[in-house]
Amino acid sequence: MEIEILVVRDCSNRQLAVERLRQALDEAELGTTPFTTRVIADQAEAERSGFTGSPTILIDGRDPFGEADAAPSLSCRIYRTPGGVSGAPDPGLLRQVLAAAAGA
Numbered sequence: 001m002e003i004e005i006l007v008v009r010d011c012s013n014r015q016l017a018v019e020r021l022r023q024a025l026d027e028a029e030l031g032t033t034p035f036t037t038r039v040i041a042d043q044a045e046a047e048r049s050g051f052t053g054s055p056t057i058l059i060d061g062r063d064p065f066g067e068a069d070a071a072p073s074l075s076c077r078i079y080r081t082p083g084g085v086s087g088a089p090d091p092g093l094l095r096q097v098l099a100a101a102a103g104a
């Protein structure tokens with residue numbers, strides 16, 4: 001499984017996304033799974049990457065939390081979670097996505 005966190009420079013939610021991803025990987029018994037972080041520098045790169053806001057977590061090149069009508073953008077991203085809006089995906093939902101991807 002290939003996991004990548006895409007962010008803009010100085011993303012205020014970068015650390016939160018990393019922490020939630022690590023938590024979800026541990027809870028899914030995938031704690032040794034590596035991931036990388038890539039900074040999206042400009043709009044052209046955002047368009048090439050399908051980047052719809054920072055942070056974006058890609059699993060095998062796919063954004064499991066992506067919205068079909070979202071345009072590529074260098075903006076901050078908001079996630080809907082059971083606890084309300086957040087700057088990173090809910091760890092429980094992220095764990096489910098990771099477990100499903102690992103089983104695929």
